[in-house]
Amino acid sequence: MLFSSVETLITQDVLAKRIEELGKELTERYKNHADLVIICTLKGSVLFVADLIRHMDIPLEIDFISIASYHGGLTSTGDLRVLHGMSTDVKGRPVLIVEDIVDTGRTLTKLKEMLAEMHPSSVEVCALLDKPSRRVVSIESEYVGFTIEDLFVVGYGLDYQQLYRNLPFIGVLSE
Numbered sequence: 001m002l003f004s005s006v007e008t009l010i011t012q013d014v015l016a017k018r019i020e021e022l023g024k025e026l027t028e029r030y031k032n033h034a035d036l037v038i039i040c041t042l043k044g045s046v047l048f049v050a051d052l053i054r055h056m057d058i059p060l061e062i063d064f065i066s067i068a069s070y071h072g073g074l075t076s077t078g079d080l081r082v083l084h085g086m087s088t089d090v091k092g093r094p095v096l097i098v099e100d101i102v103d104t105g106r107t108l109t110k111l112k113e114m115l116a117e118m119h120p121s122s123v124e125v126c127a128l129l130d131k132p133s134r135r136v137v138s139i140e141s142e143y144v145g146f147t148i149e150d151l152f153v154v155g156y157g158l159d160y161q162q163l164y165r166n167l168p169f170i171g172v173l174s175e
Helices: 012-030 046-053 104-114
Strands: 005-010 036-042 059-066 080-085 095-103 122-130 141-146 170-174
Touching: 012 046, 012 095, 012 122, 012 141, 036 046, 036 104, 046 059, 046 095, 059 104, 095 104, 104 122
Parallel strands: 036 059, 036 095, 095 122, 122 141
Antiparallel strands: 005 170, 059 080
């Protein structure tokens, strides 16, 4: 499928302002936790987590996990595969999952189930984007940057067939 353009949904300035606000909220939430572990979901959350932690004035450790659910298409397949696991011991520690987008909720549910087996003291989620209309499992994020309609979005780490991740804004592909 060819796309002729990307229409801006969320500008770079609006993204930056909201991410700064989230960073301040999270700093306040975790200011008394010297052992916070942030789990970044690859690849889509890399830009978000990099900008977010710059606004978190607290000690933290970061780790990465890759769980694939799209496999190159426009919608989640429901077939979840862990492509890269974590290396950090989270037992007894607060964990914040930083997610690019919560769509069906399957990926986030699987990740929370995996983390529960590691016995963290708590698990919360900070999602840049939330699409509640697509949810097929009951799961919510404690912190959400933006709630959006059922649109396939790209940019700021989000891709279509590995393209468009480098856009500094969130956009919608158009034919």
